[in-house]
Amino acid sequence: TELPEPLMIRRAVCFGEAVWEGAVTVEDITAVRVADLHAAYSALAARQIPVLVDPAGLCRTELAPGIVVDAIMAKRNTGTTITDAPLVVALGPGFTAGVDCHAVIETHRGHWLGRVYWQGAALPDTGVPGEIGGEAARRVLRAPVGGIFTGQAAIGDFVQSGQPLGTVDGTPLAATCDGILRGLIRSGIYVAAGVKIGDIDPRAERSHCFTVSDKSLAVGGGVLEAILTYFHGKPDMLLHEALRVRAKDVVALTGGGGKTTLMFRLADELVAAGHYVITTMTTHIFVGQMAR
Numbered sequence: 001t002e003l004p005e006p007l008m009i010r011r012a013v014c015f016g017e018a019v020w021e022g023a024v025t026v027e028d029i030t031a032v033r034v035a036d037l038h039a040a041y042s043a044l045a046a047r048q049i050p051v052l053v054d055p056a057g058l059c060r061t062e063l064a065p066g067i068v069v070d071a072i073m074a075k076r077n078t079g080t081t082i083t084d085a086p087l088v089v090a091l092g093p094g095f096t097a098g099v100d101c102h103a104v105i106e107t108h109r110g111h112w113l114g115r116v117y118w119q120g121a122a123l124p125d126t127g128v129p130g131e132i133g134g135e136a137a138r139r140v141l142r143a144p145v146g147g148i149f150t151g152q153a154a155i156g157d158f159v160q161s162g163q164p165l166g167t168v169d170g171t172p173l174a175a176t177c178d179g180i181l182r183g184l185i186r187s188g189i190y191v192a193a194g195v196k197i198g199d200i201d202p203r204a205e206r207s208h209c210f211t212v213s214d215k216s217l218a219v220g221g222g223v224l225e226a227i228l229t230y231f232h233g234k235p236d237m238l239l240h241e242a243l244r245v246r247a248k249d250v251v252a253l254t255g256g257g258g259k260t261t262l263m264f265r266l267a268d269e270l271v272a273a274g275h276y277v278i279t280t281m282t283t284h285i286f287v288g289q290m291a292r
Contacts, residue, residue, distance in 0.1 A: 102226075
């Protein structure tokens with residue numbers, strides 16, 4: 001679900017951009033905007049990600065989902081409760097596992113990034129962005145005043161410190177360091193003063209603008225781990241059915257954690273259902289995992 005006017009920064013790799021564009025493809029996965037749940041089911045049947053404008057999450061009443069993931073990342077709980085679904089997973093600070101959700105995923109860059117907490121909370125928000133390419137606070141662009149943003153640069157542009165990137169209600173917004181413009185909020189959106197509206201990557205690798213980041217992969221892997229752990233304790237719930245894996249499908253698994261577990265879990269289920277399965281990988285796994 002999304003807001004009517006999403007405030008996404010890394011728009012080139014956000015499914016929420018479908019709210020504006022109607023459809024968007026991120027690394028060969030396509031998301032489409034849908035008007036209702038009937039259209040959402042049709043999109044899923046077409047192997048697409050449905051994006052429904054539903055800021056209050058009212059669709060949960062009709063869907064009765066088995067899993068809810070709060071990926072708002074507002075650094076506070078905006079209304080999610082542990083009773084929203086049998087499994088509720090929340091990202092980042094503002095949640096306490098066992099209180100307002102079942103599992104919390106660490107979103108702070110560093111050693112614990114992507115870790116699943118079944119008790120307690122994620123690391124608190126420091127207010128200081130994680131360091132990338134030697135830059136931390138300076139790589140983040142914030143609205144100088146409240147008002148309507150108008151962009152003068154595009155995601156993927158190489159920029160230099162001091163270069164004009166846009167205006168907010170007529171007040172100039174300039175680059176705060178050298179690098180590549182990895183993210184920038186859409187023009188025409190109202191923003192409050194001080195809100196993050198852009199992101200400069202000092203590493204200046206243009207391909208990073210259009211591919212999922214290491215942090216997102218790690219956080220996504222943590223969500224996957226939480227779901228797999230939950231399914232492991234629920235043997236009556238078949239993962240290949242939930243993921244709609246069908247005969248002759250080719251399934252590719254990416255992420256920061258849980259790939260091997262998921263691969264073997266799917267293989268076990270599909271073999272038990274009478275299918276032939278070939279598993280392979282592009283990285284190394286432990287001998288003990290192979291021996292199973």
